[in-house]
Amino acid sequence: MSEHRLDRIVIERPRGGLRVSCKKVKGYKKSLDRITREASEEGLLKSFVIKKKYWKSRYFSDNLAPLYRWLRSYTGQSWNVVYSELCYQLDPSTLSGQHILSHVWDFVERDVIMIDDIPYRKMARYYQRSRLDEGYWGRKGKLYVHPETGILCIAKKQPQKKEQNRDDVIKCDRDRQYRKIDEIWYLVSLQAFPLKDQPFDILLQRKISDRQAWNEYGKKVYAFHKRHCTKKEIKAIMKQMKPK
Known part of the structure; x- marks a missing residue:
């Protein structure tokens, strides 16, 4: 790259978009006025809700x-x-x-x-x-x-560590997984993060951030409920853990 032309290379580039402005399309304003009038007469919305859109024909x-x-x-x-x-x-x-x-x-x-x-x-x-x-x-x-x-x-991006297969975690479905804690199997229910505040994770017994959630569960979720697995569920777990 020629250094003395850095300003031209960055800025002087063909602009994208349509050559003809959308507001110049024939019949656009009349069609919009008709839709607004009909919607107002039927009581669906107020007339000032629909407004003309002025799209720029080109953009940088x-x-x-x-x-x-x-x-x-x-x-x-x-x-x-x-x-x-x-x-x-x-x-x-x-x-x-x-x-x-x-x-x-x-x-x-x-x-x-x-x-x-x-x-x-x-x-x-x-x-x-x-x-x-x-x-x-x-x-x-x-x-x-x-x-x-x-x-x-x-x-530079750090090399990602290869995920090791864990023998204490088995995925049940998208929102549930089996966890082995102190030699006891639990069914853990996961839930997406709330919009505000950090949620309390019942499995980790503390509030967790989104980064900690990714490290622990592989996605932005937290554990909000857990219970002991039934005999039928433990039998299914043992069957999945058997080497094929």
Whole structure:
């Protein structure tokens, strides 16, 4: 990529969308007025509920991949030097330069805290800090400024550990599973997370976060009920545990 054309490569890209505005379609306004009038007469809804939609015929679509590749090529260098070079090329006094610099913070995380040599966002969400080497950015590698050295680094995705087959957990269906606790089999019922607050997990005997739920159950659920398995259920469990 030619560095002196970084501003043009990112912004000057063909816009997507229709060439003709939807509001210019013949008969659109008359059809909308007719539907509104009929619905109002029948008492289905008020006339002001239906409004005209003004779609833009074209929309901007920035090509941000070259910007990410340019930033990634400077990993291992001081962020102050990288940012100075970027400002020299883009000229922040111009509108295009300011627009591209606003996209830089989508790729580079400045407020970082290191915990056991793992980068986390300094600002916690829902009382929990998010790791930079997980989630969406784990595929490409989230860039961040090291809090101690000021070096531009990349948080590479950590290799996933292979799941080991557990002999104390057997899935019954989507919302239930058998669990062996203190040599006793239980039928545990799972439920999706509520919209607010952290739920209390009856199996773990504490409130759990969504990350803990993924680690324990493989999805965002929590255990809200458990009971002893019946003899028939234990017989079915033993049958499933027999080697094939």
